[in-house]
Amino acid sequence: MDAEVFRAWITSAAGVIEANRDHLTQLDAAIGDADHGINLARGFTAVLSALDAGGGKTATPGSILTVTGNTLISKVGGASGPLYGMAFRRAGKALGDAADVDLPALSAALDAALAGVQQLGAAREGDKTMVDALAAATRAFSKAIAEGASPDDALASLADAAEAGAAATVSMQALKGRASYLGPRSVGHEDPGAVSTALILGALRDAARAGR
Amino acid sequence: MKKLINSPDTVVTEALEGVAAAHPSLAVDVENKVITRAGGPTPGKVGLVSGGGSGHEPLHGGFVGYGMLDAACPGEVFTSPVPDQMLIATQAVDGGAGVLHVVKNYTGDVLNFQMAAEMAGDEGIEVVPVVVNDDVAVEDSLYTAGRRGTGATVFVEKIAGALAEEGADLTAVAAVAREVNERSRSFGVALSSCIVPAAGKPTFELGEAEAELGIGIHGEPGRTRAAHARAEELAAVALDAISADLGIQGDLLVMVNGMGGTPLIELYLMFNEVRKYLEARGGHVARNLVGNYITSLEMQGFSVTVCRLTDTLARLWDAPVDTPALRWGR
Numbered sequence: 001m002d003a004e005v006f007r008a009w010i011t012s013a014a015g016v017i018e019a020n021r022d023h024l025t026q027l028d029a030a031i032g033d034a035d036h037g038i039n040l041a042r043g044f045t046a047v048l049s050a051l052d053a054g055g056g057k058t059a060t061p062g063s064i065l066t067v068t069g070n071t072l073i074s075k076v077g078g079a080s081g082p083l084y085g086m087a088f089r090r091a092g093k094a095l096g097d098a099a100d101v102d103l104p105a106l107s108a109a110l111d112a113a114l115a116g117v118q119q120l121g122a123a124r125e126g127d128k129t130m131v132d133a134l135a136a137a138t139r140a141f142s143k144a145i146a147e148g149a150s151p152d153d154a155l156a157s158l159a160d161a162a163e164a165g166a167a168a169t170v171s172m173q174a175l176k177g178r179a180s181y182l183g184p185r186s187v188g189h190e191d192p193g194a195v196s197t198a199l200i201l202g203a204l205r206d207a208a209r210a211g212r
Numbered sequence: 213m214k215k216l217i218n219s220p221d222t223v224v225t226e227a228l229e230g231v232a233a234a235h236p237s238l239a240v241d242v243e244n245k246v247i248t249r250a251g252g253p254t255p256g257k258v259g260l261v262s263g264g265g266s267g268h269e270p271l272h273g274g275f276v277g278y279g280m281l282d283a284a285c286p287g288e289v290f291t292s293p294v295p296d297q298m299l300i301a302t303q304a305v306d307g308g309a310g311v312l313h314v315v316k317n318y319t320g321d322v323l324n325f326q327m328a329a330e331m332a333g334d335e336g337i338e339v340v341p342v343v344v345n346d347d348v349a350v351e352d353s354l355y356t357a358g359r360r361g362t363g364a365t366v367f368v369e370k371i372a373g374a375l376a377e378e379g380a381d382l383t384a385v386a387a388v389a390r391e392v393n394e395r396s397r398s399f400g401v402a403l404s405s406c407i408v409p410a411a412g413k414p415t416f417e418l419g420e421a422e423a424e425l426g427i428g429i430h431g432e433p434g435r436t437r438a439a440h441a442r443a444e445e446l447a448a449v450a451l452d453a454i455s456a457d458l459g460i461q462g463d464l465l466v467m468v469n470g471m472g473g474t475p476l477i478e479l480y481l482m483f484n485e486v487r488k489y490l491e492a493r494g495g496h497v498a499r500n501l502v503g504n505y506i507t508s509l510e511m512q513g514f515s516v517t518v519c520r521l522t523d524t525l526a527r528l529w530d531a532p533v534d535t536p537a538l539r540w541g542r
Contacts, residue, residue, distance in 0.1 A: 033431065079318075
């Protein structure tokens, strides 16, 4: 997967976030402060401008993710700005200067993204956060690669596990972030951060498939 | 949605242009969304920077001025500002004695200020953060993100600002800020929701006969939803929660704060109930603040903040202050 695939991933992620802007905001209204879709959509719009203006600075997969992360930190605010920003920055750093990225390298980059999110936000699986989608996805992805799955199947398990991880947050009580203020009343709602993570990883699957 | 706006996307910047036009004592960087005192940093004085989502006005921009903050960074409505803004503010107010960051305890605010403090440190500016977490509606435990920062932020900014103005060093200013936070508790009650301009509809639905007890300042729900009750009973709900966590005795600084959509006549009525409750239990309301100081857009409701004063804290509270929203003694 080359820079074009990664550029297509971010473009597609921006598209699905925009398309799900109101849905994400509605999920956030139920257990948070009703701005997740609005903020992420604003952030990804800025990311697309930054990538357009980036020229030679966004020539590799790693640099595309780093610029994405830096822009999200600068533009989004809230908790999701630093957390997604950190995820993309760490993934970009893990990819280094490589012009072409294979599945194991992508898997390592997503592991680094998860580690960055957990370092900053201190959330664990089961806390009803984006970690529930991201951790399930990275685990399924590396397992599929280790078992010799085809690239299409491995990417499908990544995206499917992220969706399942997000769906599993419905029955959880939030222990981190603004939803935790609700205590038991947070049960019964899907975590907006986990849902946006699943959307972004679904965009990765689609872009990688189309690009091969 | 009926609001006095031109477009939901430009609410914050257009409001900042209005702040700039209304208050020549402030320097407003509209593009970067940073409000500082006009005239630059005071050499040798500890700088105070705070920030948070917009929609809580006058907090924080209305508290920039002599005896209080040196800079405020407003984020989008109900969204933490970003590290770039906080770094610009920190650089702008550094008079060589270091900078205090007053941070309300919300995951986003804490994460963004943490990144900004690191960036400022890289540039050789000493930054000490103080996290305000006074809202007793949220249990401070392993099972939550911790108590939220609400009304005590006003007290922290006023009292730490007064000490900084006297020339105290960063360690002392941070210590008094923490002391005020530790001696303060708040509780809020909402009678109606608020409408985030970009969302265009109420954040939550509250029935005609309901009140949300323990509401957060972004419309995030509180402890319970209950039947709306008389003012005396709502005051007791708030103060029962506060006094379960803070001994009510001695001289108290008490704020009865409006959420943005509450008439002042009701806030004064509520202050009277609060005063009666506290004095019946041996407290003495030595200082007070009644009005809209930390709001949630057009939400109807109130919050109470109680701080147990010491002689030093009372003296610093009384010290001159000259900001758009708080002004006395000068």
